[in-house]
Amino acid sequence: MSPSAVASVRVQLLLVQPVLRSATARLWQSGPGLADRYRRYLRAMHQVIRASVPLMERAAGRCESMPRDPVAGPLARYLRAHAEEERGHDGWLLDDAAAAGTAPDELIGAVPAAHVAALVGAQYYWVEHSHPVALLGYIAVLEGNAPAPGLAGRLARESGLPPAAFETVRLHADLDDGHTADLDLLIDRLPLDAAQRSLVAVSALHTVARLAELFDRITLAPTEWESPHE
Template identity: 80%
Template sequence: MSPSAVARLRLELSLVQPMVRTAAARVWRSDAGLPDRYRAYLCAMHQVIRASVPLMERAAARCEALVDDPVAPPLARYLRAHAEQERGHDDWLLTDAAASGTPPGELTDAAPPAHVAALVGAQYYWIEHSHPVALLGYIAVLEGNAPAPGLADRLARETGLPPAAFEAVRLHADLDDGHSADLDRLIGRLPLDPAQRSLVAVSALHTVAALAELFDRIATAPTPTGERP
């Protein structure tokens, strides 16, 4: 995939990513329901992020089983390294949940809803039944929609929750821009054929739609009092 192909992927995503940003803005709107929505966000993102390392490890293992595939060796190396960069990030969310007043067991014991399974589970399908390069589309969207700088400080002010409840938001705002640049360089170097390029794009577009739905559900969920936030 050439640098121009990377630019095409980013252009395609730029046309649909407003869906995610609009839904996220509704989650972070300033009103009395913001603390409850933030706690719901921590739960949902824990369900998503705890799958990140297993997904990358499975995709790397699939790459290592592919013979005579020029994409597989560099992709496997990237996935193994990136899995180590992401390891433990789900624990950040558990720590933040505890600081926000939510017992971590409420996150770890909750059954992931269908929309979370749809977001993450599609990647398992493509890894197993198509090509592990699909995971690059998923990573591109998640890291391309990192929390905005300053969001953690605003949430701490407006929710009244302790600053320690926002470390995952703060850290991902700092880290994910660099990860996105690394990913673009990898995609630009990989000798992807047309089917593989299409798979990366399909995975990315699916991820945009599923992530927007996740945020929409958080934004419209009833508060514990039964009122809309």
């Protein structure tokens, strides 16, 4: 019997997981500069997360234009529901930034780095020019790598920033496990053909690589992070 769709994706992710774990460990390493690194993380993640609801809504709309596709109907229903669950999370990051001493307007007005565009923009391409099911690979990685329990407290202690600056980290540590279980169930229930299974896997692997690169860029000094030539 061939492995289930979600088992196949999870096995492939397991092989590349050390890359993302190493980048995450570097991002959150203790020592001087942690507070500034965290502020850069808030800016980058706001740019990523503010795209989540529009991206899911666009993908759901594409599904709804494909009435004969057996994957499209259940996928659209999932994306509409999940968009509502994620709505407003970009606002949480603005609140955290304010608590960390960064004016929310600085995040809203910042030009997104190329590394953010590479992470998120590929999903728009696949949604528009291949199949919206690609988005499930992206969601699987983002929600399958939720912050560890206790991370928010450790970062507050070691950075010197107030606990209120870490609410999004704390909330996502609590929420994303349940979201991952729901997503895995959906992937295994969808009647995916071989090309669609491959697309979910390619999207997931791309997301791991680009997210690890983004975390490494955040870990760099600000001048390197902001350089338009990098």
